[in-house]
Amino acid sequence: MPVILFYSSVSGSLELKKNQERIMSVLTSKKIPFKAVDIAQNSEDKDLMRQKAGNPTALPPQLCNGDVYCGDFDAFENAIEMEQLEEFLKL
Incomplete structure (x- = not known):
């Protein structure tokens, strides 16, 4: 299963946007495949x-x-x- 990142494309919080970008950047740089799910597009995704x-x-x-x-x-x-990203992501 791929890593799933739940994020929001709509936010007034600069910190939240930076945090989301940081995660996407790290996953991409480490070539860890992930699926980005935008909870702003579907309330069912937010509930999930x-x-x-x-x-x-x-x-x-x-x-x-x-x-x-x-x-x-x-x-x-x-x-x-802690250099435990793979364990954290359960890869």
Whole structure:
């Protein structure tokens, strides 16, 4: 299963946009295939993201590997810092 990145193309938050771009940049540079799912285009995708995250108020970006929830941006950054990105993404 590919890594799934839940993100939002519509946001007033500059920090959120930067976080999403950082994740996409890292995944692309490491040649990790991923599917980007824009929750702003479909409320069902937002509901799915929140269900997988186990948090009814979860905000993007959120990462999953298939049906397995990996974590949010902070967990992603921590995995990079600890050099455990592949374990974090369950690859």
